[in-house]
Amino acid sequence: xxxxxxxxxxxxxxxxxxxxxxxxxxxxxxxxxxxxxxxxxxxxxxxxxxxxxxxxxxxxxxxxxxxxxxxxxxxxxxxxxxxxxxxxxxxxxxxxxxxxxxxxxxxxxxxxxxxxxxxxxxxxxxxxxxxxxxxxxxxxxxxxxxxxxxxxxxxxxxxxxxxxxxxxxxxxxxxxxxxxxxxxxxxxxxxxxxxxxxxxxxxxxxxxxxxxxxxxxxxxxxxxxxxxxxxxxxxxxxxxxxxxxxxxxxxxxxxxxxxxxxxxxxxxxxxxxxxxxxxxxxxxxxxxxxxxxxxxxxxxxxxxxxxxxxxxxxxxxxxxxxxxxxxxxxxxxxxxxxxxxxxxxxxxxxxxxxxxxxxxxxxxxxxxxxxxxx
Amino acid sequence: xxxxxxxxxxxxxxxxxxxxxxxxxxxxxxxxxxxxxxxxxxxxxxxxxxxxxxxxxxxxxxxxxxxxxxxxxxxxxxxxxxxxxxxxxxxxxxxxxxxxxxxxxxxxxxxxxxxxxxxxxxxxxxxxxxxxxxxxxxxxxxxxxxxxxxxxxxxxxxxxxxxxxxxxxxxxxxxxxxxxxxxxxxxxxxxxxxxxxxxxxxxxxxxxxxxxxxxxxxxxxxxxxxxxxxxxxxxxxxxxxxxxxxxxxxxxxxxxxxxxxxxxxxxxxxxxxxxxxxxxxxxxxxxxxxxxxxxxxxxxxxxxxxxxxxxxxxxxxxxxxxxxxxxxxxxxxxxxxxxxxxxxxxxxxxxxxxxxxxxxxxxxxxxxxxxxxxxxxxxxxxxxxxxxxxxxxxxxxxxxxxxxxxxxxxxxxxxxxxxxxxxxxxxxxxxxxxxxxxxxxxxxxxxxxxxxxxxxxxxxxxxxxxxxxxxxxxxxxxxxxxxxxxxxxxxxxxxxxxxxxxxxxxxxxxxxxxxxxxxxxxxxxxxxxxxxxxxxxxxxxxxxxxxxxxxxxxxxxxxxxxxxxxxxxxxxxxxxxxxxxxxxxxxxxxxxxxxxx
Numbered sequence: 001x002x003x004x005x006x007x008x009x010x011x012x013x014x015x016x017x018x019x020x021x022x023x024x025x026x027x028x029x030x031x032x033x034x035x036x037x038x039x040x041x042x043x044x045x046x047x048x049x050x051x052x053x054x055x056x057x058x059x060x061x062x063x064x065x066x067x068x069x070x071x072x073x074x075x076x077x078x079x080x081x082x083x084x085x086x087x088x089x090x091x092x093x094x095x096x097x098x099x100x101x102x103x104x105x106x107x108x109x110x111x112x113x114x115x116x117x118x119x120x121x122x123x124x125x126x127x128x129x130x131x132x133x134x135x136x137x138x139x140x141x142x143x144x145x146x147x148x149x150x151x152x153x154x155x156x157x158x159x160x161x162x163x164x165x166x167x168x169x170x171x172x173x174x175x176x177x178x179x180x181x182x183x184x185x186x187x188x189x190x191x192x193x194x195x196x197x198x199x200x201x202x203x204x205x206x207x208x209x210x211x212x213x214x215x216x217x218x219x220x221x222x223x224x225x226x227x228x229x230x231x232x233x234x235x236x237x238x239x240x241x242x243x244x245x246x247x248x249x250x251x252x253x254x255x256x257x258x259x260x261x262x263x264x265x266x267x268x269x270x271x272x273x274x275x276x277x278x279x280x281x282x283x284x285x286x287x288x289x290x291x292x293x294x295x296x297x298x299x300x301x302x303x304x305x306x307x308x309x310x311x312x313x314x315x316x317x318x319x320x321x322x323x324x325x326x327x328x329x330x331x332x333x334x335x336x337x338x339x340x341x342x343x344x345x346x347x348x349x350x351x352x353x354x355x356x357x358x359x360x361x362x363x364x365x366x367x368x369x370x371x372x373x374x
Numbered sequence: 375x376x377x378x379x380x381x382x383x384x385x386x387x388x389x390x391x392x393x394x395x396x397x398x399x400x401x402x403x404x405x406x407x408x409x410x411x412x413x414x415x416x417x418x419x420x421x422x423x424x425x426x427x428x429x430x431x432x433x434x435x436x437x438x439x440x441x442x443x444x445x446x447x448x449x450x451x452x453x454x455x456x457x458x459x460x461x462x463x464x465x466x467x468x469x470x471x472x473x474x475x476x477x478x479x480x481x482x483x484x485x486x487x488x489x490x491x492x493x494x495x496x497x498x499x500x501x502x503x504x505x506x507x508x509x510x511x512x513x514x515x516x517x518x519x520x521x522x523x524x525x526x527x528x529x530x531x532x533x534x535x536x537x538x539x540x541x542x543x544x545x546x547x548x549x550x551x552x553x554x555x556x557x558x559x560x561x562x563x564x565x566x567x568x569x570x571x572x573x574x575x576x577x578x579x580x581x582x583x584x585x586x587x588x589x590x591x592x593x594x595x596x597x598x599x600x601x602x603x604x605x606x607x608x609x610x611x612x613x614x615x616x617x618x619x620x621x622x623x624x625x626x627x628x629x630x631x632x633x634x635x636x637x638x639x640x641x642x643x644x645x646x647x648x649x650x651x652x653x654x655x656x657x658x659x660x661x662x663x664x665x666x667x668x669x670x671x672x673x674x675x676x677x678x679x680x681x682x683x684x685x686x687x688x689x690x691x692x693x694x695x696x697x698x699x700x701x702x703x704x705x706x707x708x709x710x711x712x713x714x715x716x717x718x719x720x721x722x723x724x725x726x727x728x729x730x731x732x733x734x735x736x737x738x739x740x741x742x743x744x745x746x747x748x749x750x751x752x753x754x755x756x757x758x759x760x761x762x763x764x765x766x767x768x769x770x771x772x773x774x775x776x777x778x779x780x781x782x783x784x785x786x787x788x789x790x791x792x793x794x795x796x797x798x799x800x801x802x803x804x805x806x807x808x809x810x811x812x813x814x815x816x817x818x819x820x821x822x823x824x825x826x827x828x829x830x831x832x833x834x835x836x837x838x839x840x841x842x843x844x845x846x847x848x849x850x851x852x853x854x855x856x857x858x859x860x861x862x863x864x865x866x867x868x869x870x871x872x873x874x875x876x877x878x879x880x881x882x883x884x885x886x887x888x889x890x891x892x893x894x895x896x897x898x899x900x901x902x903x904x905x906x907x908x909x910x911x912x913x914x915x916x917x918x919x920x921x922x923x924x925x926x927x928x929x930x931x932x933x934x935x936x937x938x939x940x941x942x943x944x945x946x947x948x949x950x951x952x953x954x955x956x957x958x959x960x961x962x963x964x965x966x967x968x969x970x971x
Contacts, residue, residue, distance in 0.1 A: 052576055079582035091573035095595040104591075105581030156581065 002063040002159040002192045003028045004049060009058035011044050011216075018044045020216040022058075026209075031186050031193045033203035036213035037239070042196045045213070046162050049194060050085050051078035063159060079108075084158030088165040090149035092137040098148050099133040105156045123151040126188075127181075143174045154189060163195045167202065179205060200240050204228065212236055229353050234362040237289050237355060243319055243330045245289045249359070252284040261373060262288060262356075266325040270373040274352060276366035285359040288370070292319070293332040294351035297339070304372050305344045313338045322347070348372075389878040390790035393783050394800055401803035404846050408818040409655070415648040415821040416440065422642050439645035452638070452646065456629040460613055463547055463630060467612040468605050470552030475559025476601070478701065483567040485688040488698035494564075496702070499709035501557035502954055503947055504907040504924075506617035508550040510931075510943055511712030513621060514719050516541045527715060543628040547619050553708055554618075555608045562607075566600040567593075585688075599668055606665040610658050614811030616910035621931060632813050632910065639817055639914055651817035655810050662809040713947065720941040758926065759942070766922040766946075769837070770905040773844035777852040778898030780845070782887070785856020785897075790865075801857070808850035812910040819843045820914050835917040847911055848901035855897030859890035899957045907950050 004026040011019040019041040026032045034042035047053035049060060051067065054075060060068040062083070067076040078085075092101055102123055106116045124130035127147040137145055146166065153161065166182075167175045183206055186193055197203050203210050204224040212219040212227065212235075220232040231237035237245045250269070253261040260280055262269045269288065280286075297306075297320065306324035318338055320331040324347055331347075339345065354370040357363065386392050419434040426438075443453050478497055481487050500508065517526040518536045529535055539545060574596065578588045594601075616632040623633065631650055639647030690697060784804045791797040807815060819842065823833040833839035863886060871881045887894050909924040916925045923946050930939040 050580060052579065078576075078579050083580065085577070085580045087573040087577060089571060089573060091571060091577040093574060093577075093592060093596075095598075104578070104583070108582040108584075108587070152577075152581075 003061075004063075004160060004192060004194065005059075005061040006045075006049070007059040007061075009045070009048065009060065010056050011041070011048060011053065012056045017216050019048070019055075019213075022213075022216075022218055024211060024218065024221060026192060026194060028192055029190060031183075031195065031206060031208045032211055033195045033197055033207040033209075034211050034213060035197060035200060035203040035239075036219075038198055039215075040213045041216040042198075042213055043164055046085075046164055046194060046196045049081075049160075050083050050162050051076060051081050052085075081160075082158055083160040083162055084153040084156065086149055086153045086161070086163040086166045088168055090137075090145045090166075090169075092145055092148055092152070094137050097134055097136055098129065098140070101137070101148060102133075102152045102155050105152065109156060119155055120151075123155050126154070126185075127151045142170055143178065146170060146178060150185070154185075159191055161189075161191050161193045163193065165197055166195075168197075168199070175202075182206060201242070204240065212239065214239075230364070230367065231289075231355065232364055234287060234289070234357050237357070237364075241291060243292050243332065245291055245355075246295070246329050247357075248288040248290070248327060250286050250288055252280055252282050252286055254282055255280050258368070260356075262286065264288070265327065267327060268373045269370055271354065271356060271366075271368050271370050273356075273366045273368035275368070278358070278363075278365055280356075280365060286365065287357045287359050289355035289357060290329070290349070290370070291351070291353065292330040293334070294349065294353055295329055295331045296348045296350050297322070297331060297333055297345045298348060299346065300344045301346050304347050306347045308339045308341055308343050308345060310341060311339050388790075390787045394787040394791055394796050397780070397784060397787060397800050398796060398803070401800060401806075404842075405803050405806045408822040412648050412652055412818040412821045416645055416652060418645065420644045423645060426642065436645075439643070439649055442643070443646050443649045451629075452634060453650065456631050456634045459544070459623075459628065460630040460632075463544065463551070463619065464609045464612040466544075466548040467551040467555060468608045470548055471555040471559045471608045472563075472601060472604060474552065475556040475561075475604070476563045478556070479560050479564035479567055481697075481701065483564055485690050486694060487690065487701070488694060489702050493698075493701055493705060496705035496709055497560050498557050499705070500553050501555070502950065503554075503709075503712075504617075504909075504950065505551065505554040505615060506621055506909065506927075507712055507716075507943060507947060508553055508708070509546070509618045509621040510940065511715050512546050512550055513541075514712075514715040514940070516546070517625075527718075538626055542626040543623055546622045547628070550618050550622065551612050551615055555611060558608055558611075559601075559604045562600050562604045563597055566597045570596055602668055603665050606661050606668075610661045610809075610811070614654065614658065614813060614910065616813050616913070617928070620928075624932075632811070635813055635817065636913065639820065648817060648821055651814035654814045655818075658811050658814070659809045713944070716940040716944045716947075720937050720944065758921070759923075762921050762923045762926045762942075763945070765837075765920060766906060766924070769840050769844060769922055770902045772841045773848060773905045774898045774902035776841065776845035777848045777901040778894070780849060781852020781854075781856040781897045782859070782882075782894060783856070784849070784853040785858070785860045786882070786886075788853075788857050789860035792861075801853075804853040805850045807847045810847075812847065812908065813914065815847055816843060816911050816914040834915070835919065837920055839915050840912055840920060840922075843911060843915060844901070844905045844908070848904055851900040851904065852897040855893050855900070859893040859897070860886065862893075863890060896957060899953065903950055903953050903957070906953070907946060 004024075006022055006024040006026075009019055009022040009024075010017065022041075022045065034045055036042050044053060048055045048068070049062070055068060055070065057070045058068070059066065059071070062081060066072065066074050067081050068074060093104070096104065099120055102120045103116045106119060111119070120133070121130065124133055127150050129144060129147045129151065132140060132144060132148070137148065140148065146169075149166070163182075167178050170178060179202060195203075195206060204227070207224055209221060210224050210227050211221045214235055220227055220236045222230070227236060228240055231240065234247065238247070248264050250262040250264040253263045253268070255261075258273045258276075260271050260273070262271055271288070304324065306322040306329070309321040309323050309328065311321075312319040313336075315336060317335070318333045320333060320339060322329050322331055322345065329347070333339075349370040349372075352369045353367060355367050356365040358365050386395075416439050417435055417437065419432055419436050419438075421432045423438075443449060475497075478493065482490050482494055487493070513526065515526045515528045516536045518529060518538065518541050519525055525535070526541075570593075575588055575592055578592050583591070614632060615630075616636065619628065619630045620633050620636070623629065629637075631654055635647050635650045635654070637647075638644065638650065781804075784800060788797045788801045788804075810818075819839060820834065823830065823839050823842075825832050833842070867885065867889070868881055871885055876884070907924065909928060912922060913925055913928060916922060921929075923942055927939050927942045927946070930936075930942065
């Protein structure tokens with residue numbers, strides 16, 4: 001069924017490589033988010049899958065059918081690829097009513113009038129806009145326009161659904177609501193979804209798999225929680241998560257089996273690896289990555305005290321900036337807590353998900369638990 | 375009573391209120407009151423008409439003119455036929471301009487055409503050049519012997535005598551006006567196509583819509599308001615065109631409303647002329663009001679526009695190079711060849727003889743000999759030409775100064791009091807002259823200021839009336855620029871200065887104008903160039919003493935002194951192009967961006 005395979009996909013605009021040698025397999029009924037900062041090539045990738053953009057080199061296979069191949073000179077036009085595309089700005093036709101917007105694609109496919117009416121009604125019910133069918137897009141709110149756009153895209157029943165930042169024009173509350181509905185919708189219509197976004201929260205919450213791109217190059221392709229806990233490099237670790245991961249420069253002092261002593265400026269830490277990639281030897285320059293919620297604050301008891309620099313309580317959690325000697329940490333303390341600025345607290349590392357990256361290659365070296373070493 | 379006085383004082387203590395009220399009074403006097411006088415003039419016996427209206431005295435009330443224009447044996451030739459001609463010419467011009475302009479706009483924005491930049495630039499040329507340049511060029515090329523003149527270049531080169539229907543009248547008028555206004559359509563439709571969200575078309579592509587169906591069902595309906603708006607603007611412009619139908623229709627007596635207006639007012643029946651002028655004003659105002667309504671509706675028509683930069687262009691494949699080349703060649707032909715013919719014509723002593731031995735600079739630098747054009751000296755040695763050049767320049771400078779300055783004041787007072795009744799009134803009154811056909815505007819000022827009005831002495835024959843009519847007619851350009859400049863600025867910038875106690879005039883000169891320099895400058899320069907190339911507006915009001923270049927051109931042309939006319943055309947085009955180029959360099963504005971719609 002609709003499995004999408006991208007092979008060596010490359011797109012250059014002039015001398016700029018928008019997408020660079022991308023290999024990706026999107027399995028049937030996956031919900032894959034293409035994530036990355038703006039200009040990283042995610043929209044270009046989506047448009048290449050849809051056929052609106054022609055790749056420079058590579059191959060695209062949708063549902064076992066080659067729809068593009070630079071080698072075999074194949075380039076099916078968008079209408080022959082059986083994809084649906086949802087635009088960031090909805091692209092509703094302003095001169096047509098909601099009904100006409102939804103039925104337009106069905107007319108192109110030569111459906112009978114009766115079938116069209118039935119299908120439009122079905123779609124209207126699905127996205128809850130049945131009472132708006134006679135209105136023009138300009139008479140609808142942003143959220144309603146969004147629903148119409150979804151209905152229009154879904155009406156011809158495409159096997160593959162492509163979405164280009166469909167929620168970015170909505171306000172925060174509505175976005176939250178639509179996210180939940182999109183996820184539900186994905187279950188109901190049972191199609192493969194490729195979803196472009198620059199919002200990491202959206203990417204994490206919606207996807208079965210996240211594809212993170214930077215400057216046209218694939219960084220990591222994995223389920224959300226794997227991406228979160230096992231970022232393959234510093235970029236991924238830094239991009240995912242809010243507040244972002246703490247990075248501490250260090251030097252490897254001593255390696256002893258699964259343990260390594262790490263010398264940061266004025267603090268010495270010991271890491272106990274539970275997974276490791278690549279060799280580690282004393283003298284290596286590394287970077288330690290710590291998620292803010294993996295750092296705990298306890299009442300002062302002597303040794304590893306830090307000074308509270310600022311606090312941002314939001315009710316559910318409090319984001320704290322704290323300084324231990326001359327290293328600043330972001331810390332998330334859950335629950336309704338607050339701390340006095342300039343007060344002293346003890347810091348500890350209760351988790352097992354601390355990361356070690358190679359400073360030169362930025363790649364992940366391993367993960368494990370961490371503790372202070374005196 | 376004291377309360378009222380205090381209220382008034384408080385009201386007028388704000389400079390924008392003071393300016394608003396003064397402007398309101400002046401604008402009513404200069405745009406609304408003349409309409410009343412021209413109305414009266416259609417019922418009045420003028421000195422030229424005493425003989426045709428038996429037993430009447432100058433100034434008597436009469437229904438003769440209305441009877442004569444609408445319901446007499448002369449009505450057909452005087453009014454109805456020219457009216458039909460005007461309608462035919464205007465509709466055909468619109469169609470031509472829309473098809474050519476729309477086609478070029480679509481090609482440039484939606485296909486992988488070559489030379490897009492050159493084509494877009496060249497496309498504006500026919501509009502930047504005064505409309506009569508193409509008409510003169512047409513005559514230079516295609517005129518024939520049938521009207522007693524000499525053959526044009528085409529006949530001289532090929533030996534083929536052009537037919538009257540091709541050389542004069544309807545066909546060339548439509549082609550020339552159509553080509554002149556095609557850039558208009560190009561700019562308006564191109565602008566919409568460029569700004570139109572490409573996703574709208576892409577959404578249709580994804581939903582398996584054929585190319586044709588996309589154009590027909592998506593593109594056309596969305597650009598429809600722009601097309602309609604272009605249609606109306608071109609229609610009203612074509613209707614008020616004077617020079618082109620006069621040059622091209624004159625030889626075969628093909629009359630339109632403007633040429634009839636000129637004939638009657640300058641001839642024995644000004645009253646009839648005033649009726650024609652009034653009629654044109656009504657039509658002009660009606661058309662442009664409809665346009666405003668359409669534009670107003672269009673606002674509710676737009677959707678969020680997104681990134682449309684990456685629209686997929688239609689691949690012209692094999693046709694790409696030939697089509698691009700043909701389009702470029704056509705534009706070069708329309709833009710450059712006329713200029714060459716003017717230059718050429720002005721150097722041939724004996725018209726129609728295109729041999730090298732006939733070349734001479736006599737019409738440029740000759741001292742004048744009695745056997746050529748009544749001994750008129752060459753234009754570079756001709757004191758009348760210098761007088762005209764001087765008049766044109768001083769007139770345009772005065773017009774630019776008045777219109778530009780008043781435009782800023784209008785902009786300031788309207789923007790500051792936005793939404794209030796007075797503000798809307800001034801805004802509309804300042805725009806009103808744009809709705810009135812140029813020549814009819816000249817006519818109403820002729821009617822209003824040819825006699826003493828209150829403390830204002832009769833102005834006919836003076837430089838002042840030209841300056842006045844020009845300033846008011848081009849005020850819309852300047853006031854649009856002014857309103858935009860002040861609105862863009864936002865009020866905080868001025869409020870910051872008010873808090874510091876900076877005086878009003880200082881705020882204007884030191885803060886507002888410097889920040890919005892480009893817009894303000896364009897508010898001065900657009901009236902300048904427009905006035906420089908204007909004919910229809912001034913033609914009824916000039917006297918030999920106040921001749922300007924364009925009216926001299928018209929007179930030379932009427933007398934058949936072709937070489938002089940061509941030389942002057944070259945002179946005017948030179949000035950217009952140089953100044954348009956300067957403005958464009960300095961401010962980014964240009965004639966083609968003037969008011970548009």
